[in-house]
Amino acid sequence: MSLIKKYLDRARPHFQPGGRFQALQSVFDGVETFLYTPRDTSRSGVHVHDALDSKRVMIIVVMALLPCLLFGMYNCGYQNYLGSGHAEFPFWELMAYGFLAILPKIVVTYVVGLGIEFVVAQWRHEEIQEGFLVTGILIPLICPIETPLWMMAVATAFSVIFVKEVFGGTGYNIFNVALVTRAFLFFSYPASMSGDRAFISSQPICGLGGTVNFADGISGATPLGQVATHAGGPLEIHNIVGDPVSNWDAFLGLIPGSFGETSTLCIFIGAALLLLTGIASWKVMLSVFAGGLLMGLTVHVFQNSDYPASMLTPWQQIIYGGFAFAAVFMATDPVTAARTGVGKYIYGLLVGVIAVIIRTYNNGYPEGAMLAVLLMNALAPLIDWCVVQANINRRLNRVKAKS
């Protein structure tokens, strides 16, 4: 360890203004503060500080995402093996296939996103901020596995620059950066982002897996995709080879879908970590699920065959699609969610309600969670404004009551 320290100490002068690599000063500082806690001590105010910092906050969210990532690898391999007619599903082969499928996407988002962060930090002479650590892993998890790499690069660059950096960087953005990336892809390249084929990795990678032949009556449509195109009769969800999907399969996540958001179980494991450590707001998380269940129940009670998603039971609304993932990882983003206590309940409840409304009553969009969170991102400041106004009015009324 002291070797690294010595090396850093020797390299530091080169990165200071006037040194050979002064253009990389922010990068050097970023690496150094990542490896060693800075020696800076407090200069004003309190003399001791809580040990929690934003690096730890971000890294805990990344850890909470790991179960989803690992299960995503397994499921990616599983769907390919299933579609290409394999009879056996060896665990490590599936994992290796999924790993190879997702690795380029993670690398591309991190290189593009962190690259922009580094440049902007250097330009503004600021420390590198950790926000993209989380965003960079979220983006591959919420995109279909067949999204071309160049599209991901373009979308990531667009959101990091126009959704985050132009507003001032991490902590100042109005919309969730990862979700805007997803929305950008969805609206710019709809053909690549939905339909039967986007969610199944269909080619062998490094000799693993096989070719999925979609002509063979194989359909990679997600459960919600099937619901949206449902045309009369009893609603039944099938997997890619046409066998029925049980609620249990959907809960475990062995269904087609965006890479990391199929497994409600793994999302709940991540949620448990976020709630135990207190990093995510339980108020938001709980109320999103409450809103989803409430609205799910409502649409289920008023079933209508014109809107096939209304035939889903409330818990099916939660285990299908990206609802649970959005509730746990997207709606709880502290920067874009409501920031006041009461505001969080209202914000969360509305996210859940709107997600199910979009799913059910707009057949054009099979999945409403993304749009619901983005819409509520835009409305969160309004909710907070009302809560703050209530506080102000209490103060004014106090004076009135006296006089």
Place this chain on the structure above:
Amino acid sequence: MINTVKLKRGLDLRMEGAVEAGAPVQAVSPDTVAVCPDDFHGFLPKLQVKEDDAVAQGQPLMHDKNCPDIKLCSPVAGTVAAVVRGERRKILRVVVKAAAAAAPEPIVRPDTPERIRQAMQLTGLWAEMRQRPYDIVPDPGKTPRDIFVTAFDSAPLALPMENHPAVSQKRLDAAVEAMARLTSGHIYICTRPGFPLKVTSPALHYVIEGPHPSGNAGIQAANIAPVNKGETIWTLSIVTLCRLGQLMTEGVRGFETLVGLCGSEVKQPHAITTVDGADIAQLIDGQIKDDGRHHRIISGNVLTGVKVDADGYLRFPYRQLTVIPEGDDVDEFMGWASLSPSKMSVSRSFPFSGLKKRFSPDARLLGGHRAMIMSETADKVMPMDILPEYLLKAIISKDIDRMEALGIYEVAPEDFALAEYVDPSKTETQKIVREGLDYLRKEIE
């Protein structure tokens, strides 16, 4: 009648180095003492003495430019050893070298409200009070709506105030009687349960339960009768109140104080009886661990105290000296990933932070300055009806209407100290609030 207020929000930092009850009390009579005008915010110092002047105990050293009656007085008899100035000749401190002298003549007991006010101003007791709004030495032109007296210090490692040598039943009664003539409102005395003295009428006795900052007079005021726009309240400690009582009964302005020498870098934490502004070198002589670490000596507690040097002087409110490791001599590898049981945090992401053990934190920031990312962190440690994040943003954007609307008149920097401690973005919250209050005062007055 005793009223009880239970505060839920707040935080007691469990720190190593508390003064244990029953530990022997050391007595130190300092060779030199100093008075620092910076400790009395709102007081604009003008010197009344020169270097080498002889001064008696209680003789004024400085007065306020705006109100010459408000004085800061010498805690000991002796000669003025130095007037230390900083940038633009700003007076940093006046140092007095102690010499043996006869006790000063008792003053005539003031009998009218006007004379009581004047006696407080001339003896320096006035400067020990604070007014809200603005958290400054009270403006003598205003009559307070109410007066809030806190009788306990809830800050980390603080000593119980009732052990202070100034505090006694007789003085308390006399002071309450005198104070009652300075306001048409109430005098609220806020204590912990089991306060040994009796609070007599016309003062109202409130028992406050709950973690720090429940001992801040401003927090107590916010939960009993908050300050509205246009109103003024005074806040003070029971020590200052009893010193007024001493003035009223014995005609003597006391400067004796009880200082808790505490913190993880002190060999044997204990209490010291000495006088206000005492020389720190004498107080800590031989008491600091020689473990080769850099030390931070804080006059006051770790949340609101002032960093002083080993050759510095005790600062107002003269009740506590905390010594902790500075921490600029350690390199911690990937400290943000640490699961070490020695990390002090409110976050459950440190699995040992919930243990009932005591921590010995150092002065490092433990992270970089960031924009406000996490929400509601400050709300959990501020038991007042204030939205701290929004108030801070209003202050930063210098929006006076919004600051008023969000209750800036009710707060003081010390109320935000815990918010600053828990903030993962390491915002300098107390500095922001202080600058906001100063800005507002400048614009409005």
